[in-house]
Amino acid sequence: DVKVTQSSRYLVKRTGEKVFLECVQDMDHENMFWYRQDPGLGLRLIYFSYDVKMKEKGDIPEGYSVSREKKERFSLILESASTNQTSMYLCASSLFADRGLYNEQFFGPGTRLTVL
Amino acid sequence: SQQGEEDPQALSIQEGENATMNCSYKTSINNLQWYRQNSGRGLVHLILIRSNEREKHSGRLRVTLDTSKKSSSLLITASRAADTASYFCATASTGTASKLTFGTGTRLQVTL
Numbered sequence: 001d002v003k004v005t006q007s008s009r010y011l012v013k014r015t016g017e018k019v020f021l022e023c024v025q026d027m028d029h030e031n032m033f034w035y036r037q038d039p040g041l042g043l044r045l046i047y048f049s050y051d052v053k054m055k056e057k058g059d060i061p062e063g064y065s066v067s068r069e070k071k072e073r074f075s076l077i078l079e080s081a082s083t084n085q086t087s088m089y090l091c092a093s094s095l096f097a098d099r100g101l102y103n104e105q106f107f108g109p110g111t112r113l114t115v116l
Numbered sequence: 117s118q119q120g121e122e123d124p125q126a127l128s129i130q131e132g133e134n135a136t137m138n139c140s141y142k143t144s145i146n147n148l149q150w151y152r153q154n155s156g157r158g159l160v161h162l163i164l165i166r167s168n169e170r171e172k173h174s175g176r177l178r179v180t181l182d183t184s185k186k187s188s189s190l191l192i193t194a195s196r197a198a199d200t201a202s203y204f205c206a207t208a209s210t211g212t213a214s215k216l217t218f219g220t221g222t223r224l225q226v227t228l
Contacts, residue, residue, distance in 0.1 A: 004158070031214045042204065042220035043159075050214065058215075090158055094214055103214045104149065105206075107158035 003027070004108035006091050012114045019078040021111050023091030030096035032074035033105065034058075034066060037088040049074055050096065081115045088112050122205055122222040130227055135192040137222040139205030140185075146208045148181055149216065150190050153202045162190075162203075195226045 007022035023032065031050050035043040035058075045058030047066040055066050063085060067075045074093075078085055089112075092105040123138045139148070147166045151159040165172045165181045165188065172179045178191040192199055202223050206216040 033215075035218075040220060043218040045215065045217075048215060088156075092159075096214065103147075103208055103216070104161045104164060105159075105216060107151075107160070109158045110156070112156070 004091060004093055004106050006089075006108040006111050008111050009109060010112050010114075012116065013078075013081050014116050015082060017078075017081050017115075019081050019113065019115075021076040021078075021089055021091075021113070023074045023076070023093075023108055024072055025074075025093040025106070026072065027093060027095075027106065028071065029093035029106075030071070031094045031103075032068065033092040033094075034064075034074065034076045035090045035092065036060070036085075037090055037110075043090065046076065081113075083115050086113060086115045122203070122219045124222060125220070126223045126225070128225040128227065129195055131195060131197055133195055135195050135199070135224055135226070137190045137203050137224070139188045139190070139219055141188075141205075141207045141217075141219075142186065143207075144210045145183070146210050148179075148188050149206045149208070150177075150179060150188075151204045151206060151218075153204065153221070155201070159204065192224075195224075197226050197228055200224060200226045 004025045033048040034046045037043050049055045049068040065077045090110045091108040094103050094105045149164045150162045153159045163174045165179050176193045181188045202221045204221045206218045
């Protein structure tokens with residue numbers, strides 16, 4: 001059974017702190033994604049990675065960075081957390097798909113981050 | 117506005133009724149997918165329909181795709197209380213391979 005896990009379900013941090021969100025998948029997927037989800041805005045892509053040490057900016061990368069040192073792990077980093085980064089963060093993974101022929105994404109349970 | 121916008125934003129029906137949600141998008145797509153999200157949880161993939169397909173079924177789900185109108189619909193037949201969730205469409209645009217663009221979702225409430 002496909003599984004994507006995220007390090008925390010709930011996280012509370014203070015403004016200015018460095019925050020690490022970890023995501024691990026056990027399906028040997030090439031692609032991994034980080035989204036944030038806010039009411040009324042749906043899911044917005046922050047960063048994605050299609051291979052180890054490779055990354056691409058999504059739609060809202062400002063204030064975030066990512067790291068992918070191993071195929072199964074994709075980390076999202078908030079260098080200096082701010083209150084407007086309070087959100088639900090969702091990690092997903094998928095197989096590499098040539099020309100998008102088959103690219104179902106598998107999601108983790110989410111991390112609800114509150115920045116005070 | 118976003119690629120992939122669902123309509124309505126919220127839908128409330130009684131158990132046993134059918135629920136229909138619509139999705140509109142702007143650019144050419146390779147495929148369109150529907151996902152479900154229970155409150156406070158991650159998304160779960162429901163069904164994928166390719167750009168050369170017009171209709172697809174999976175259990176109580178029926179998805180249609182009209183590429184000329186850039187729209188899709190998700191029909192859930194004989195709904196159950198357990199179908200209460202948010203439903204999102206997501207589009208894979210041509211040339212973007214694995215990246216999906218999600219809509220803002222339809223919140224479905226099924227009451228007994």
